[in-house]
Amino acid sequence: MCSASGACGARGSARARRHVVRGRAAAEERKSAAGARGGAQHCGERQQRRWPTRDRGGPGLIREINFSVIGQYVDYLVEEQGVKNIFVNGTTGEGLSLSVSERRQVAEEWMTKGRNKLDQVVIHVGALSLKESQELARHAAEIGADGIAVIAPFFLKPWNKDVLINFLKEVAAAAPALPFYYYHIPALTGVKIRAEELLDGIQEKIPTFQGLKFSDTDLLDFGQCVDQNRERQFAFLFGVDEQLLSALVMGATGAVGSTYNYLGKKTNQMLEAFERKDFSSALNHQFCIQRFINFVLKLGFGVSQTKAIMTLVSGIPMGPPRPPLQRASREFIDEAKARLESLDFLSSTDLKDRNLESCS
């Protein structure tokens, strides 16, 4: 994730210094089985809010992408959260739950709506099928993306580093002018090849290799990635939001994460404090963010819950996730809302006066 200014980079080249902040790829709307065809319908948790709907036909469980909110969301991220770099079609954006055609459309919409507003748009093009991944990589180049990222294929898995690199190399070659990022997220892919091992000699195999999006809690692996590549101008984008400060100390050059969609401003404050070496203030910001994440993790926190919180904080209807995920429960939303208010992450004048835990 990235601060708007790009001033929060700790090291590396100008390119590496730019922080990529993730934004959700697209909000989806639910095509409700009960919804009136062609008519307006409420399909969100908050009935008082008007949700944009569109009747596209098809079975009741299919949730179609609501492209119409992407432009609004770009403005929200830039103006309200100070987030100007976007990671499209990743985990939070449910990229792997979308068809290739949908992924192309989502990427195009972010590129179009982000023009002259966003600094960088990196598109995740990982897929189980190498051909699909290459198609998405070529498409990303055609539409002028700033980079592509790829996860390890996770069904028929690469069993060692060389096999994984060969796969990544084929995808990267389909977009030879685009910076390439490896998206390391072993808990979800099940591919446990250490990032440190993967990075060893990677530029000889993938000349466009630009950096690593590291979504894992193994700070030994992360630290060694940085330490062993000090001479290279790689970007090290950290993806565990609750541990970002530790990763900054180790040399992270940026961050990509789900919470930056609604805590981007707060995180930028932490990055700025870190940059000016005000470590006590940076730690306070990190602890504050941790209080919220720790709370929601205990309730059960994932992509569905992230979407509900994004809706709550931004006021922009993100809709429910696509099956097999299910919408966040009413109880979760109520508890998360109360916690956001108590931490002053969500303004509520009623609560502010008696707020003992405020992080502001």
Ligand SMILES: CC(=O)N[C@@H]([C@@H](O)[C@H](O)[C@H](O)CO)[C@@H](O)CC(=O)C(=O)O
């Ligand atoms: C597994 C997962 O979803 N991890 C998130 C984190 O931001 C995570 O939600 C956060 O650290 C809370 O644990 C990101 O790494 C995912 C991400 O960047 C993406 O949406 O591509």
